Amino acid sequence: MAEYMDIFRRHNLSKLASAKPGMIEKRANNKTKEAFDAIENDSARISALND
């Protein structure tokens, strides 16, 4: 998960979003899905202890 924050350190998001909003929009949506899926998987693993 730390890699997500690393992206902000390595890139100037304002500049990129200003120049290529289409590209950043796609990546922001993909990465949001990726992060939410990871959270869902973590919680599913804990819930699986019920079984």
Added chain:
Amino acid sequence: MRLKTIALGLALLTISGCSLLGPKEVEIITKPVQIEIVQPVLPRPIDLKEPKWYVVSDSVIIENCLKDPETKKSNCKLGREDLYPEGYTYLDKFIDDIKKNHGGDIVFFAMTVDDYELMAFNTQEIKRYINQLGEVIVYYRNVTINDDNGGAVEIKVKKDGDN
């Protein structure tokens, strides 16, 4: 006289608490007692819905290259799609889309780039917390479960310092 003797004997026994019969040894034994700890039902997994992010700037939209009908691949030599008017920006497109979705009204929630980064940070924090809490749950489950198979319960957690 006989009655007196019996009464005296009974009184002596009552007062002495049978100590005249000699002390009785008490044996103290320490024995582990198995306590049945009921494992709580863990909550159902998180079900998250993804919002759609719109990234908007005043950059002009560069239209996609036309596709070659034979190869089905984009070929810029064939020209570009003509979906938007000349000089149409991402901001124009966003405003038009919003108007279309809200009956002509312009209404939306906006976020700066810095706040977007904050949201990403918050998501990371929530993930870290869930992971660490999961480790604690697994630990307590493993030390309190009586089931032989219980000790085998494990969850995978990245140990890269931040998680």
